[in-house]
Structures are given as structure tokens and as C-alpha cells.
Amino acid sequence: MKIALIMVLLAGVVGPATAADKAMTPQQQRMTSCNQQATSQTLKGDDRKLYMSNCLKNSRSAPGEKSLTPQQQKMKTCNAQAGRQTLTGDARKTFISNCLKKQTG
Incomplete structure (x- = not known):
């Protein structure tokens, strides 16, 4: 039982270090960025x-760039028309x- 606990603890310590050493691919960066943006918008x-x-x-946008919902x-388009x-x-x-209302229906 103690050995299993020690192995789990060691995996937690060693695992993140090796994961941090690997560079993220552009797709992984985009996924992380999109996920953070979706979370920040709740x-x-x-x-x-x-x-x-x-x-x-x-x-077409960089991974850190925010895309519009x-x-x-709709708000951007209507606001531009009003302007x-x-x-x-x-x-x-x-x-x-x-x-x-027109764009929704």
C-alpha cells in the first residue's frame, strides 16, 4: 500500500517536469488559448x-488572438451599420x- 502511494507521489513530481520540457504544437497552443478564452467568458x-x-x-488568427462569438x-455588424x-x-x-432581432430570426 505504501509503495503504491510513493509511486503516485513520484509520478506527480516527475510527470509535470517532463511535460513542461516538451514544446506545444501550434494546434495545442490554439486549443489552450481557445479554452482559456471560453473559460474567461464563462x-x-x-x-x-x-x-x-x-x-x-x-x-488565420494567431493562437493568442481572440475570435468573436x-x-x-452580430453586435459588431449592427454597431457598424448604426455608425x-x-x-x-x-x-x-x-x-x-x-x-x-432581424439577425436572430
Whole structure:
């Protein structure tokens, strides 16, 4: 019993040292980066799966670069449209609200 415990403890000490010695591949870096971003956004379930899928497919960006969620992309598009129309105040809020509803449905 004591021998098994000692082996487990040694594996815990030796294991991380050898893992740290290996350089991560670009795909592993991307996976780590996407996972950290999804965690920082507190995404769960299907939202997290979709985010991870989109993040990992976004091969044009550097591994540390943040990709937008679908909702963030909608907001960006609607905000840009409102900016082109130089909308402000309540008119801008109403436009963005209607724009997001159109894109959702």
C-alpha cells in the first residue's frame, strides 16, 4: 500500500517536469488559448462548444488572438451599420435592437 502511494507521489513530481520540457504544437497552443478564452467568458454547454469550434477553425488568427462569438459578431455588424448611419441616443438603441432581432430570426 505504501509503495503504491510513493509511486503516485513520484509520478506527480516527475510527470509535470517532463511535460513542461516538451514544446506545444501550434494546434495545442490554439486549443489552450481557445479554452482559456471560453473559460474567461464563462461559456458553458452548447455555447462553449460553438465558441471552441469557431475559435479552433479560425486558423488565420494567431493562437493568442481572440475570435468573436456569434453574438459578438452580430453586435459588431449592427454597431457598424448604426455608425455608418450616424445614429445616436434612442434612435441608435432602437436600430441596434431591431438589427439584432432581424439577425436572430
